Amino acid sequence: MKKSKGKDVFIVILASLVALLFLLPLIFMIFTSFKGLGEAMSSSALLPKEWIIDNYRSILGASAEVPVLLWLFNTGVVTLAGTALVVFVDVLAAYSLARLNLPGKKYFLGIVVAALTIPGIVTLFPAFYLFREFNLINTYVPLIVIYSANTLGVFLIYSFLKGFPKDLEEAAVIDGASLWQVLRFVIFPAIKPVVATLAVLTFLTIYNDFLWPSVVTSTDEMKTVTLGVANLVQGANFVNPGRMMAATVVATIPALIIFVAANKYFVKSVMSSGLK
Numbered sequence: 001m002k003k004s005k006g007k008d009v010f011i012v013i014l015a016s017l018v019a020l021l022f023l024l025p026l027i028f029m030i031f032t033s034f035k036g037l038g039e040a041m042s043s044s045a046l047l048p049k050e051w052i053i054d055n056y057r058s059i060l061g062a063s064a065e066v067p068v069l070l071w072l073f074n075t076g077v078v079t080l081a082g083t084a085l086v087v088f089v090d091v092l093a094a095y096s097l098a099r100l101n102l103p104g105k106k107y108f109l110g111i112v113v114a115a116l117t118i119p120g121i122v123t124l125f126p127a128f129y130l131f132r133e134f135n136l137i138n139t140y141v142p143l144i145v146i147y148s149a150n151t152l153g154v155f156l157i158y159s160f161l162k163g164f165p166k167d168l169e170e171a172a173v174i175d176g177a178s179l180w181q182v183l184r185f186v187i188f189p190a191i192k193p194v195v196a197t198l199a200v201l202t203f204l205t206i207y208n209d210f211l212w213p214s215v216v217t218s219t220d221e222m223k224t225v226t227l228g229v230a231n232l233v234q235g236a237n238f239v240n241p242g243r244m245m246a247a248t249v250v251a252t253i254p255a256l257i258i259f260v261a262a263n264k265y266f267v268k269s270v271m272s273s274g275l276k
Contacts, residue, residue, distance in 0.1 A: 026252075033245035040242040055246035067220060068247050071228040072254070077140060078224060079206045082147040086202045087195055089148055094157035095183055099169070109158070115151040121211075128215050142216040143224070147206055153198045160194050161187070200262040207255050225251040 032040055033055055035048040043049070059068045096102060097109055131142040164187075172182050188195070213227045223231070229251050232244050 029245045029248055029252075032241055033249050035242045037240055037242060040240070040245075055240075055242040056250075058243055059247050059250065066228075066232065066243070066247060068225065068228065068250050070221065071223050071225040072251070074140075074143075074222060075207060075225045076254075078143040079203055081140075081144045082206045083199050083203045085144065085148045086150045086153060087199050090150055090153035090157055090198065091183075091188070091191070091195060093154045094161060095187060097154070098158050098161035099166075100179075112151050112154050112158075115149075116155065124212065124215065131216060137216050138219055138222050140222075143213060143222075146212060147202065150198075150202060153202070156198060157191060157194055160191055164190060196262060200258065203258055204255055207258075 028046065031046055031048060034051045034053070035043070036050060036052050036054070039048060039050065059066045093112075097105055097112070102108070127142070127146055128137075131137060136142050168186050169182050172186050177185070208226055209224075210226045210230060213224045214230075217223055217227065220228070229244075229247050232247055
């Protein structure tokens with residue numbers, strides 16, 4: 001018994017040290033954001049000798065030199081709209097493939113599985129030229145629409161529905177429910193953990209995306225926060241590590257809040273998959 005308890009303590013200590021190792025860059029980023037220019041450039045100490053908030057004032061104030069709030073607004077619009085579009089399209093597509101008698105359904109499913117093997121970089125430039133032909137560069141449209149076809153989400157929800165019993169759906173149809181009502185009141189509550197997991201993963205993917213926004217945006221007014229913060233490293237703010245770290249902290253907070261808040265849905269999704 002004592003041996004087992006000692007083993008558990010060792011595992012906890014080891015896991016804590018590993019977690020601390022991964023958190024060190026985040027801790028360094030937060031502390032550096034409160035350092036002045038001279039200290040940030042010369043001092044290697046983790047904690048600042050003098051705590052200042054000038055770095056945050058310079059990016060969040062009324063006369064901000066770096067438009068981080070505008071970048072956050074653009075990111076919020078793109079991320080929320082893109083995530084909602086992915087969930088809507090994927091749920092309808094997966095439900096159609098799993099429940100409806102569609103002609104050629106097996107071929108459609110094969111296309112979905114085959115699409116999972118295609119790297120996203122392959123479709124990057126064809127998509128760019130398509131949006132350019134319609135004069136949509138530097139607008140929200142390419143930033144949002146590009147994420148609408150998430151084949152992984154379709155496959156995940158489809159796989160879940162194939163193992164979900166049809167008895168409740170048949171009972172609802174007998175009671176006079178339409179297909180839309182069955183999907184909304186019977187299917188959707190059952191797949192909510194899977195949909196929530198898909199939504200969070202999609203949210204983080206869009207939020208952290210750098211490559212696609214860098215291709216379809218060229219003005220500061222349309223940049224997302226990931227692209228904007230990355231450009232700080234290449235611009236004049238490179239000589240001010242404190243300001244760069246402050247901008248990075250502000251950019252990290254929304255994604256961190258979403259991940260922590262939705263953590264329970266990940267657990268529910270894993271448990272439901274295990275119970276199946």
